[in-house]
Amino acid sequence: MLCFVLAASLAAAPAPRAATATETLVHIPRMDAIQGLTAFLERAGQPSAMLRPDVWFAELHPFLSIDPRQPDTFTRAGIDPATPLTLSVLASGRISCTRLADPKLFQERAAAMLLSANPKVTEVKPTTSAGLTSVLVPRESGGDIGYALKGKEACAFASEGGGFVDDGQGKVLFKEASRLVSQAPKADARMGKLPGTLYVSIPKRGLTVGLDGSATALQVEGTGTNLPLPAFQSSGTSPYGTMMPSGLLFSRARLTPAGVSDVMDNVRSIIQRICPDCPKAEVTSITRSVSGRLTGNVLTVVDGVRPRPNLRTPEGRFFAPRQALVAEMTDPAAVKSALAPLAKFPGVRVLEDGYALDVKGGTLILHIRGRHLALGNDETVASSLLSVVPAQGAKLPHAVTFTVDPARVASGLKQVSLMDVISDKRLAGIFTVGLELGPLLTQSKDIEGWLDSLPGGGHRFSSRWTLPATP
Known part of the structure; x- marks a missing residue:
């Protein structure tokens, strides 16, 4: 009986497609279900620029502009807004995994964005092998950008890059994105024990947090092993x-x-x-x-x-x-x-x-x-x-x-x-917090x-x- 209960709880837990060696993980079980949290950020962002939704949502994808407040930003990119998004932030770059409603439309939109990353690239040619479609494009400013796609699962990536010298990190992220779309995501029991519509995890610090909100409140609940x-x-x-x-x-x-x-x-x-x-x-x-x-x-x-x-x-x-x-x-x-x-x-x-x-x-x-x-x-x-x-x-x-x-x-x-x-x-951090959050705290x-x-x-x-x- 205990095994059954444990299995059921794990099945219900959020299952992020988390990259290996992730420093910070952001997981949204349903992108169309965070309106309450967005409502708080919109109001809090009026006196505090750092909390504005635009600031945070710009980080959700390496090259596509998606906004949970506007479902059409997902559908225009071939992404299903009623499905999860997982963002893995690594020392070498970031990987964002989504589920697609229209893989062909996603590839078309991605191609246009990848071409803009390097004017010297005149054509984006996907490579397909064993059902896995992938693209890697060098950015003009350094580093690589691209995606891996299998079925309706897509993981896009962008490496920080080593300037104009290829440091190989783009290919590492390319390989990791390919692995992520080829395997079923694992349920995260820590997230499953927390209420929330958006989760943040910092593995090295043993910290997992669930967030939810409304126009008048932000609710944060989490666990930490190294606090x-x-x-x-x-x-x-x-x-x-x-x-x-x-x-x-x-x-x-x-x-x-x-x-x-x-x-x-x-x-x-x-x-x-x-x-x-x-x-x-x-x-x-x-x-x-x-x-x-x-x-x-x-x-x-x-x-x-x-x-x-x-x-x-x-x-x-x-x-x-x-x-x-x-x-x-x-x-x-x-x-x-x-x-x-x-x-x-x-x-x-x-x-x-x-x-x-x-x-x-x-x-x-x-x-x-x-x-x-x-x-x-x-x-x-x-x-x-x-x-x-x-x-x-x-x-x-x-x-x-x-x-x-x-x-x-x-x-x-x-x-x-x-x-x-x-x-x-x-004291610089405290001073910055005072400038950014002071007006919001006062209100x-x-x-x-x-x-x-x-x-x-x-x-x-x-x-x-x-x-x-x-x-």
């Missing part, structure tokens, strides 16, 4: 379960002991980075001792980003977001004892219920109240969170739940200046989602980006 995340417990009761989301980021999580250890190792690394004079052995001893006395229930809040932060130093980047982490303790008295050595650290002030560590760039705050430990870089954020922890918890539907305030994200991104990028090129309603750990390792995640009902 830089700690291990989480299963869903359960959290003391922070009924707290109302606030700030730029509000996240509740239930960590396993190993996950707690990973988080505390990160805390140790941060303290050592912003306080180089703090004794390393003592910092390590304290964080390890505290780690063993936490239940795994944590709350993380980023209230916002300070105006004009200094992003050119490690301590400046740490203090840029106003943030705090609250964790539930199993033994508050033991934690207080473990933290006692902090009183002798340079720059430490002993507080009534904790410590304040003054370092270059700001102050690290630590409070213990009841069964909760708060650690943050902003007194107001840390204290306000502790003041609203409820007496009773509530069950979380997932190991991690989070909400994001898009407007506050946009405001935070604005704090990265061009001079910051000039001083530190690592967005909310972003929310969840994460769970998977048996055997890895994570499953989901996120929903919502726009207002009316622009």
Whole structure:
């Protein structure tokens, strides 16, 4: 019975014609069924040029202009829009596989486009052998372009090329395209477990994502085996379960002991980075001792980003977001004892219920109240969170739940200046995101989602980006 169920699930899973050594794979099970996703991109693309459908759809085929919003762009090229499309992006180029409604029409349209790739080529002559029809044409700018066709399956390719020197990659893609049309595609069980009308997979990172949408929302759900995340417990009761989301980021999580250890190792690394004079052995001893006395229930809040932060130093980047982490303790008295050595650290002030560590760039705050430990870089954020922890918890539907305030994200991104990028090129990506997505984030309603750990390792995640009902 189990074998039957497994076989049935695999049969129902999307079956991309994926090339070997693919770096990024895009699979659309039905090209005429992504109107919802297209509707979101059309609206999101108004304030954000990088999300416009034209930008993304131009990449779907190496030499044909096809647009899921316009079925006639498929039918004019002999492609059946009610069938799958698989795009394999490789280091050497890309291969796009489609199913044809009219192979002859496809060949005619392809010939016209291939001729335009090299004015020196006056005629496109297909070669047919054992039912496989293929074409390879050198491009004037370098590299090769062409297709392989068998029955109603066609895989078109284009190599990046080595300039005016033939690097042989075009022939490699030509051979791979020929293999793909000659074999039945394999069902992808990872895609089959995810909802979506379009799938993206990055094999080297163990990442698979399904996307769907509407005019007011983008839904993303995926799995990852190499995500830089700690291990989480299963869903359960959290003391922070009924707290109302606030700030730029509000996240509740239930960590396993190993996950707690990973988080505390990160805390140790941060303290050592912003306080180089703090004794390393003592910092390590304290964080390890505290780690063993936490239940795994944590709350993380980023209230916002300070105006004009200094992003050119490690301590400046740490203090840029106003943030705090609250964790539930199993033994508050033991934690207080473990933290006692902090009183002798340079720059430490002993507080009534904790410590304040003054370092270059700001102050690290630590409070213990009841069964909760708060650690943050902003007194107001840390204290306000502790003041609203409820007496009773509530069950979380997932190991991690989070909400994001898009407007506050946009405001935070604005704090990265061009001079910051000039001083530190690592900030260029954040600066670009601010320019491209900032206007859309400002107009967005909310972003929310969840994460769970998977048996055997890895994570499953989901996120929903919502726009207002009316622009």
